[in-house]
Amino acid sequence: MSKINLSVKIGKVAFKNPVTVASGTFGNTNEYEPYVDFSRLGAFVTKTITLKKRVGNPMPRIAETPSGMLNAIGLENKGLEDYVENKIPYLAKIKTHLITSIAASGPEEFVKMVKVLDKQKVVTAIELNLSCPNIRGKGIQFAKHAEEVGRIVKSVRDNTSKLLITKLSPEMGNFFEIAEITVKSGTQALSLINTIKGMAIDVYKRKPRISNVTGGLSGPAIRPIALRYVYEVKRMLDIPVIGMGGIANWQDAAEFIIAGAHMVATGTVNFVTPRASMDVLEGLEDYMKRTRVHSMDELRGSLKLPEHILKYE
Amino acid sequence: MYDIRVTVKQNKRVSDGLWVLSYHAPKTVKKILPGQFLQFRLTSSTDPFLRRPFSAYKIKGDVIEVLYEPVGVGTRLMSQMKPGDEFCSLGPLGNSFTPVKKKKVLMVGGGVGAAPLVFMAERHVYDKMLLGFRNKSVVLPKSEAPGSKSNWIYATNDGSVGHKGFVTELLEGILKEGDPKQYFIYSCGPKPMLYEVARIARKYKVDGELSLEERMGCGVGACLGCVVETQDGYVASCKSGPVFSIKDLTLEGLKSE
Numbered sequence: 180m181s182k183i184n185l186s187v188k189i190g191k192v193a194f195k196n197p198v199t200v201a202s203g204t205f206g207n208t209n210e211y212e213p214y215v216d217f218s219r220l221g222a223f224v225t226k227t228i229t230l231k232k233r234v235g236n237p238m239p240r241i242a243e244t245p246s247g248m249l250n251a252i253g254l255e256n257k258g259l260e261d262y263v264e265n266k267i268p269y270l271a272k273i274k275t276h277l278i279t280s281i282a283a284s285g286p287e288e289f290v291k292m293v294k295v296l297d298k299q300k301v302v303t304a305i306e307l308n309l310s311c312p313n314i315r316g317k318g319i320q321f322a323k324h325a326e327e328v329g330r331i332v333k334s335v336r337d338n339t340s341k342l343l344i345t346k347l348s349p350e351m352g353n354f355f356e357i358a359e360i361t362v363k364s365g366t367q368a369l370s371l372i373n374t375i376k377g378m379a380i381d382v383y384k385r386k387p388r389i390s391n392v393t394g395g396l397s398g399p400a401i402r403p404i405a406l407r408y409v410y411e412v413k414r415m416l417d418i419p420v421i422g423m424g425g426i427a428n429w430q431d432a433a434e435f436i437i438a439g440a441h442m443v444a445t446g447t448v449n450f451v452t453p454r455a456s457m458d459v460l461e462g463l464e465d466y467m468k469r470t471r472v473h474s475m476d477e478l479r480g481s482l483k484l485p486e487h488i489l490k491y492e
Numbered sequence: 493m494y495d496i497r498v499t500v501k502q503n504k505r506v507s508d509g510l511w512v513l514s515y516h517a518p519k520t521v522k523k524i525l526p527g528q529f530l531q532f533r534l535t536s537s538t539d540p541f542l543r544r545p546f547s548a549y550k551i552k553g554d555v556i557e558v559l560y561e562p563v564g565v566g567t568r569l570m571s572q573m574k575p576g577d578e579f580c581s582l583g584p585l586g587n588s589f590t591p592v593k594k595k596k597v598l599m600v601g602g603g604v605g606a607a608p609l610v611f612m613a614e615r616h617v618y619d620k621m622l623l624g625f626r627n628k629s630v631v632l633p634k635s636e637a638p639g640s641k642s643n644w645i646y647a648t649n650d651g652s653v654g655h656k657g658f659v660t661e662l663l664e665g666i667l668k669e670g671d672p673k674q675y676f677i678y679s680c681g682p683k684p685m686l687y688e689v690a691r692i693a694r695k696y697k698v699d700g701e702l703s704l705e706e707r708m709g710c711g712v713g714a715c716l717g718c719v720v721e722t723q724d725g726y727v728a729s730c731k732s733g734p735v736f737s738i739k740d741l742t743l744e745g746l747k748s749e
Contacts, residue, residue, distance in 0.1 A: 206714035210731075213493040226714075234726055241709050241717035246538040248709065252716050255726065399538045427538065450710035451533060451543055453495055453582070 183467050184474040185460075187221070187441050189419045190342045190367040192303055194221040194276060194442065197475055198432070198460040201370075201423045201446030202227055202280035202306060202346070203252070204397075207262075208269045214453035218274035219460065221442055225266065227280040227308045230288050232258040242379045242388035247398025247425070248447060249377050251391030254282055259292055267299055276303035278344065285327075286334040297339040305341050307331065307366075310348035310373035325353060329360040336365030344421065348373035349408060358412055368419040368441070371412060372405045397447040399425040406434055413439030413480060427455065429462025436463075439480040493712075494519055495582045500573050501555060506636055508629035510604070511560050511571055517581060518554040525588035526612035527703050527735040530558065531711040532566075533580040534573070540565045543582065545708045545730070547608040547680070550638070556581075559607040561630060585711050586734045589701055591616050595676035598622065598700075600663050600689050602681025606632050608703050612678055614638040619675075620645060620666065624659025624685065628652035660688035664696075672696035677738070680705065687746040693738045700738045704729045721745025 185196035199222040205211055207226050217223055235255025242249045257265075262279075270277050279302050283289040289307065296302050309328055328351075336343055345366040350373075351357050358369060374395025379388040387393075405424025413420060422435030423444035432443040448455040472478050498515040506512050520530070531543035544566040546558040562571040573579070589612050597618035599609040606623050610632075613621060624647045625631045631653050634641040646654025647662055655662055659681075667675065677700025679689045686702050693700050706729045709715035713731030720729045721742050727733070 204714065206712070210710075210712050210714040214495055235716065235719070238719060239707065240719065241707065241715065243540060243542050246541055248542060250709075250715070250717060255716050255719070398541055447541075450715055451541060452580075453712070 183464055183472070185464060185467075187475050187479075189441055192276065192342050196221040196460060197436065197440075197442040198456050198463070199278070199421065199442055199444045200224050200449060200456055201444040202278075202308065204446045204449045207256075208266055211449065211453050215457055220275050220456060222276040222278050222303065223270065223273050224278040224306065224444065225262075225270070225280060226256060227254055227282050228256045228259055228262045228292075229254060229282050230259050230292055232256065232261070237390045239389050240391075240394075242394070244377065244379055244396065244398075245400060247396055247400035248450075249379055249389055249394035249396055250374070251389045251394035253391065259295055263295060263299065267301060271301040277301050278304040278306050280306040280308050280346070282308040286330050289331055289335050290338050293335050293339045293341075297341060303342060304344055304368075305335070305339060306344040306346055306370055307335060308346050308373070310346055310351055325356045325360045328357050329364045332361045332364035332366050342367055344368040344370055346370035346373050348375065349404065350376050354408070355411070355415060358418075359416060362416055362418045366418070368421060369412065370421045370423060370444070371408050371440075372401070372424045375401055375404065397425070399427050399431075399448075401425050402427075402431060406438055409435055409440050410438040410482070426459065427452075429459050429466055432459045432463055433466060433478070436475070436478050437480070437482050439482070441475075441479065493583060493585065495580060496520070497578055498581045500575050500577045500579070502575060503571070503573050506559075507631055507633055509561055510630055510632060511562065512549065512557050513560065513570060513573065514552075514555050514557045515579075515581065516554050517556050520581065520584060521551050521554055521556055524548050524551065524556070524584040526615055527588035527608045527701075528584040528586050529608075529711070529730075529734060530556070530581050530583035531585060531708070532558075532570070533582070534566060534569050535579075540569070542709060543580075543711060544570075545585075545711055547703065547734075548584070548611050549607040550611060550614060559604050559610075559632070561604050582711065586730055587732070589678050589703070589735050592676045595699075596674050598663060598666065598675050598677050600624075600659055600677060600679040600681070600685075602659060602685040603630065605679075605681030605685070605703070605705060608680050609678055610636065610638065618678075619643065622647070622659050622662045622666075624648070624662075624681070625653070626650075658685070658688065660685060660692060663689065664692050667692065667696040667698060672698045676700055679703070683746055687743065690738050690741060690743055690746055694743070701735050702738055702741065703734045704736065705734070706730075 236253030402425030422440030
């Protein structure tokens with residue numbers, strides 16, 4: 180039997196396989212080095228960075244919930260300069276594509292960051308995190324208005340030749356309108372989905388279980404919702420999607436690819452099973468062998484829809 | 493660091509409320525040091541979802557023992573495990589206590605926070621083991637002491653065993669009596685207790701180390717869900733800790749949430 184072709188192409192970039200990791204769930208450099216051979220990943224995605232250092236939210240920052248967790252870390256990171264000086268030298272040694280996730284207060288700050296990253300050869304793609312739900316007050320805001328999102332994506336697009344990915348959350352007001360405007364403004368792929376806002380209360384203390392009160396829900400609990408967004412966006416827009424949200428094994432990953440995703444990312448499950456991305460990769464390959472699928476192109480978007488649904492197309 | 497599938501050897505009560513679970517892990521036992529911890533994934537189900545961190549309690553040949561009290565979803569599930577049952581153990585994780593010479597070591601433990609101190613006592617000389625518990629039902633019995641039992645001193649909130657009151661009162665009593673400079677403290681337990689230990693240590697100018705029991709996500713420094721405030725700002729207690737020098741932590745950061 181001929182070898183299975185796991186490679187996928189987004190824009191002009193060829194990824195060796197469709198399996199990557201969700202930003203913020205795989206550290207910034209060597210945290211998972213003892214467990215995963217990074218070079219086997221389709222891409223390595225770092226935790227969101229901002230222009231200046233951010234200390235993040237007070238504790239408690241996480242709470243376990245059924246089949247998932249809430250988090251309100253608050254984008255703690257050491258800033259762009261530290262990333263370039265101290266993280267990039269390590270990341271440059273990883274033999275796979277690097278996707279750098281960034282967040283900023285508005286178009287000007289995004290452009291400032293992108294101009295710096297554009298000079299970094301090792302960075303393949305920039306992922307715009309427009310959907311972190313755990314930020315309050317001044318500074319970085321949750322981008323909620325379609326025009327604002329359009330302005331951000333357009334101004335970034337005009338200032339970099341890197342592959343441009345935008346990460347969206349169902350929390351962002353009119354989701355499909357926003358998805359469409361990011362595509363029109365020049366994004367080359369969408370990461371779907373970021374966490375969904377949730378809450379948990381300690382009934383004895385009568386206090387919220389995380390200090391931010393609300394946090395982003397992630398893990399298998401949100402997977403059906405994530406899958407639905409990937410499916411509906413793919414029905415509506417011609418744009419490559421990196422599917423994520425509760426993917427914990429190869430079956431989950433296959434669901435997203437069949438729904439139309441170019442790539443898939445393991446997220447919160449990395450905290451539970453450090454090797455999860457590798458298990459997904461090996462499981463997918465084996466599944467394709469067993470079902471005689473030879474390439475990702477063949478599997479992607481191969482969802483068989485009922486007649487009565489197709490009739491209304 | 494290894495993520496391995498292991499088999500329960502024994503899972504037994506050592507008092508009414510405290511349990512010890514043991515399992516074979518030949519590679520892990522060679523590396524693990526007192527203060528380091530392990531992340532257990534007890535079920536392949538996604539509920540409970542996250543791993544649970546446990547300090548190593550004792551090492552017996554190829555066998556690791558952990559001490560726990562069934563209080564939450566994870567630990568209750570753990571108390572139902574039987575010899576032969578499988579689970580996943582990730583570790584050893586985090587840093588360890590720094591052995592000291594020429595100082596008399598005072599160990600101060602609260603509840604299952606006794607675990608890493610007993611492991612430390614197994615490997616190093618110490619002067620006194622001060623242990624605090626809520627009441628008699630959750631006291632770690634002296635039969636669990638490695639070597640001499642005479643230097644184990646108890647405090648319970650209700651006075652059912654040992655001193656009535658907090659274990660930190662025993663600590664302050666000892667520091668008041670002799671020259672505090674001769675001592676070094678190792679401590680592990682709930683945050684309000686660690687706060688008191690740190691406050692007393694500062695007052696008497698005694699050095700020491702605290703092992704924090706923060707709730708954790710990943711255990712490897714990736715999620716930043718278990719940060720603790722140090723003099724240099726927040727750090728992940730799973731990766732930069734769980735053991736910290738008392739000097740490096742802020743009292744404010746040890747205040748309970």
